[in-house]
Amino acid sequence: MTSAPxxxxxxxxxxxxxxxxxxxxLLAPIAIVFVFALNPTPYIQFPPVGVSMRWFEKFFASRDxxxxxxxxxxxxxxxxxxxxxxxxxxxxxxARGRLxxxxxxxxxxxxxxxxPAILTGLALFQTYVLLDVGRPTWGLVLGHTIVSIPxxxxxxLAVLHNFDTRLExxxxxxxxxxxxxxxxxxxxxxxPGVMAGAVFAFIVSFDxxxxxxxxxxxxxxxxxxxxxxxxxxxxDGTIGAASVVSIVLAVLVVVGLDRTxxxxxxxxx
Amino acid sequence: MSAAIDIVAVxxxxxxxxxxxxxxxMAIRExxxxxxxxxxxxxxTTTLRMIAGFETPTEGTIAVGGADVTHVPAxxxxxxxxxxxxxxxxxxxxxxxxxxxxxMRGMDRAMIARKVTDALAQVELxxxxxxxxxxxxxxxxxxxxxxxxxxxxxxxxxxxxxxxALDKKLRQSMQFELKQLQRKLGLTMVFVTHxxxxxxxxxxxxxxxxAGKVEQIGTPSEIYDRPGTRFVADFIGDTNLFxxxxxRTGGTCVLRVDSDLSIELAExxxxxxxLSVALRPEKIVLTAPGAHxxxxxxGIVESANFQGGSVLYRIExxxxxxxxxxxxNGSHELFQAGAAVALRWTPSDIVILKD
Ligand SMILES: Nc1ncnc2c1ncn2[C@@H]1O[C@H](COP(=O)(O)OP(=O)(O)O)[C@@H](O)[C@H]1O
Ligand SMILES: [Mg+2]
Numbered sequence: 001m002t003s004a005p006x007x008x009x010x011x012x013x014x015x016x017x018x019x020x021x022x023x024x025x026l027l028a029p030i031a032i033v034f035v036f037a038l039n040p041t042p043y044i045q046f047p048p049v050g051v052s053m054r055w056f057e058k059f060f061a062s063r064d065x066x067x068x069x070x071x072x073x074x075x076x077x078x079x080x081x082x083x084x085x086x087x088x089x090x091x092x093x094x095a096r097g098r099l100x101x102x103x104x105x106x107x108x109x110x111x112x113x114x115x116p117a118i119l120t121g122l123a124l125f126q127t128y129v130l131l132d133v134g135r136p137t138w139g140l141v142l143g144h145t146i147v148s149i150p151x152x153x154x155x156x157l158a159v160l161h162n163f164d165t166r167l168e169x170x171x172x173x174x175x176x177x178x179x180x181x182x183x184x185x186x187x188x189x190x191x192p193g194v195m196a197g198a199v200f201a202f203i204v205s206f207d208x209x210x211x212x213x214x215x216x217x218x219x220x221x222x223x224x225x226x227x228x229x230x231x232x233x234x235x236d237g238t239i240g241a242a243s244v245v246s247i248v249l250a251v252l253v254v255v256g257l258d259r260t261x262x263x264x265x266x267x268x269x
Numbered sequence: 270m271s272a273a274i275d276i277v278a279v280x281x282x283x284x285x286x287x288x289x290x291x292x293x294x295m296a297i298r299e300x301x302x303x304x305x306x307x308x309x310x311x312x313x314t315t316t317l318r319m320i321a322g323f324e325t326p327t328e329g330t331i332a333v334g335g336a337d338v339t340h341v342p343a344x345x346x347x348x349x350x351x352x353x354x355x356x357x358x359x360x361x362x363x364x365x366x367x368x369x370x371x372x373m374r375g376m377d378r379a380m381i382a383r384k385v386t387d388a389l390a391q392v393e394l395x396x397x398x399x400x401x402x403x404x405x406x407x408x409x410x411x412x413x414x415x416x417x418x419x420x421x422x423x424x425x426x427x428x429x430x431x432x433x434a435l436d437k438k439l440r441q442s443m444q445f446e447l448k449q450l451q452r453k454l455g456l457t458m459v460f461v462t463h464x465x466x467x468x469x470x471x472x473x474x475x476x477x478x479x480a481g482k483v484e485q486i487g488t489p490s491e492i493y494d495r496p497g498t499r500f501v502a503d504f505i506g507d508t509n510l511f512x513x514x515x516x517r518t519g520g521t522c523v524l525r526v527d528s529d530l531s532i533e534l535a536e537x538x539x540x541x542x543x544l545s546v547a548l549r550p551e552k553i554v555l556t557a558p559g560a561h562x563x564x565x566x567x568g569i570v571e572s573a574n575f576q577g578g579s580v581l582y583r584i585e586x587x588x589x590x591x592x593x594x595x596x597x598n599g600s601h602e603l604f605q606a607g608a609a610v611a612l613r614w615t616p617s618d619i620v621i622l623k624d
Contacts, residue, residue, distance in 0.1 A: 164356065166352050167358060169350075170352060172323075172343040173350045176369075185358060189360060
C-alpha cells in the first residue's frame with residue numbers, strides 16, 4: 001500500500017530530473033556564451049566577476065566584424081531564397097511528378113547531409129579552380145545552397161507526403177488551372193514545411209564554416225571565418241559577443257517568419 | 270444547364286494489363302439521378318474520375334451535352350463534385366470554400382457573397398460563413414461540400430460515396446435532402462455507392478458494376494425484380510439462387526436442379542444447357558403443410574428472424590437452405606424454428622439469369 005505511491009513518486013522524480021538534465025545540457029553552451037560575452041575580464045573566468053558591455057562595444061566598433069556580419073547576412077539571405085525556391089520545387093516534382101527513379105533522385109538531393117561538409121567545400125574549391133572562376137560571392141552562395149537544399153527538400157516532402165491530393169483535384173474541379181491550384185491550395189498548405197526548410201537554410205548558411213573555409217576570398221569573409229581567424233590570436237569576450245549576436249539574429253529570423261508567414265500547420269484548426 | 274453524359278466503350282488500365290474499367294457503355298440522361306453501384310474495387314471511382322477529368326480513358330470516349338470531353342482538362346469541365354472525404358480546403362473559411370469556384374470564374378465579390386449565402390441557405394448552413402471546416406461536424410462538412418459543388422451551377426454533379434462517413438440516421442436524412450435538392454435543381458447526378466439500399470432508394474437508374482464491367486443498367490425496380498445476371502441477383506438484396514438443366518415436359522419448361530427439385534419456368538429461356546434462376550425471399554409464401562397447389566416444396570423452419578415489419582425464415586427444403594420473408598401484417602401465419610412448412614410461389618416470379 002505505501003510502496004506503490006512511493007515508487008510512483010520516485011518514478012516521476014526521475015522522469016523530471018532526466019528532462020531537466022536534457023534541457024540544462026542543451027542550454028548550457030548558450031548560457032556559457034552569454035556569461036563569456038558579459039564578463040569584463042579579457043579571458044574566460046568562472047565565476048564571472050561582473051557585467052559589462054565592453055565586448056559588444058568592441059564587436060560593433062570593429063570594421064572587420066561588421067563587414068563580416070553584413071556579408072554573412074547577405075549570403076544567408078541569398079542562400080535561403082535560392083535553396084527554398086529550388087528545394088521546394090524539387091520536392092513538389094518528386095512527390096507529384098511521377099518521375100522515373102524519383103527515389104534515387106531524392107537520395108541524391110539529400111546526400112549533402114551525409115557527406116562531411118568539408119569534402120563538399122573541397123570539391124567545390126577544386127571545381128572553381130578548374131573552371132578558373134576565382135572566388136566570387138555567387139560561388140559561396142552556391143556552396144551554401146547545396147548543403148541547405150536537403151533541409152528544404154526534407155521538410156517540404158514531409159508535408160507533401162501527408163498532403164491529400166484530393167484537395168488539388170477539388171480546386172481543379174472548381175475551375176482552377178494548374179498554376180492557380182498550386183498558389184491557392186498546394187503552396188498555402190505546404191507552407192509550414194517550406195518555411196521550416198527556409199529557416200534551416202538560413203541558419204545552415206549563417207553558421208556555415210567548412211564550406212566557407214574553402215570558398216571565401218581573403219579580406220572578404222563571412223562571420224564564422226572572421227571569428228575563427230580572430231580566435232587564432234585573441235581569445236577574449238568579443239567571440240562571446242559575436243556568438244550572442246548570431247543567436248539573437250537566428251531567433252529573430254525564426255520569430256519573424258512565424259509572425260509574417262506562419263510556420264504552424266492548418267491541421268490543428 | 271444540366272447535361273446528358275455519354276460514355277462509349279471506355280476502358281481504363283492503370284498498369285497496362287488489368288482493366289480497372291472494362292469496355293463500359295453508359296448513356297446518362299439529362300436531369301437523371303444515376304448511381305454506380307458495385308462492390309469495392311469494381312471501378313466506380315475510376316469511372317467517376319474519368320467523367321470529372323482526373324483520369325483519361327485508355328480507350329473510348331466521354332461526351333457531355335453532346336460534346337466530346339475525353340481530353341478536356343478537369344478545370345474546364347464545369348462539373349460539381351462531392352468527394353468521398355469532402356476535400357474541403359482546411360485553410361479557408363466555409364464562405365471561401367463555397368465561393369472558390371465562383372472566384373475562379375472571375376465573378377465580382379458582391380455577387381459571390383450573395384451566391385454563397387444562397388447556397389448555404391440551400392444546405393441549411395446560414396451563418397457558418399466564417400467557420401473553418403475543421404470546426405464543423407461530419408454532416409455539416411458534407412453540406413459545405415455540397416454547397417461548394419452546386420453554387421457553380423454545374424452541368425453535372427458527381428458524388429463519390431458522399432454519405433459513407435455519416436452515421437445511419439444522418440445518412441438517411443441526407444439521402445432524402447440530397448434527392449430533393451437534385452430534383453429541385455434538375456441536376457444530372459452521377460452517384461457512386463457500394464450501398465445497395467442507398468442506390469435503390471435514391472436513383473432514377475442504377476448501373477451495377479462488377480470487376481470493371483457493367484452488369485446491368487436499369488431502374489431500381491428493374492434491378493431488384495428482374496436482375497439480369499447471377500451477380501446482380503446475388504449482390505442486390507437477399508435471394509435464392511438455383512442452377513440446373515432446362516428440360517421440356519409436355520409444353521411447360523422446367524429447370525431440373527437435382528433429383529429432389531424441379532422448378533417450372535413461366536418463360537422460355539433463350540439458351541440451352543445449364544441455367545441459373547433467382548427467386549426473391551418475399552415471393553415465397555409459407556403455409557402449414559398440406560394440400561398445396563402449384564409450384565412448391567415442403568421444408569422445416571431452421572430459424573425465424575423477426576425483423577419488425579417482416580420475418581425472415583431460413584428453411585431447410587429439398588436438401589438445401591432457402592430464405593423466405595413474410596410480412597408481419599397479420600395476414601400470414603408466423604412459424605417457430607422446427608415447424609414444418611409448405612413453400613409456394615408463382616412461376617412468373619422465377620427470374621432467369623445470365624451467368
Ligand atoms: N491510381 C490507381 N493506380 C493503380 N490502380 C488503381 C488506381 N486507382 C484504382 N486502381 C485500381 O482499379 C480498380 C478499381 O478501383 P476503383 O475505381 O477505385 O474501385 P471502386 O471505387 O469501385 O472501389 C481497383 O482494382 C484498384 O486497385
Ligand atoms: Mg471508390
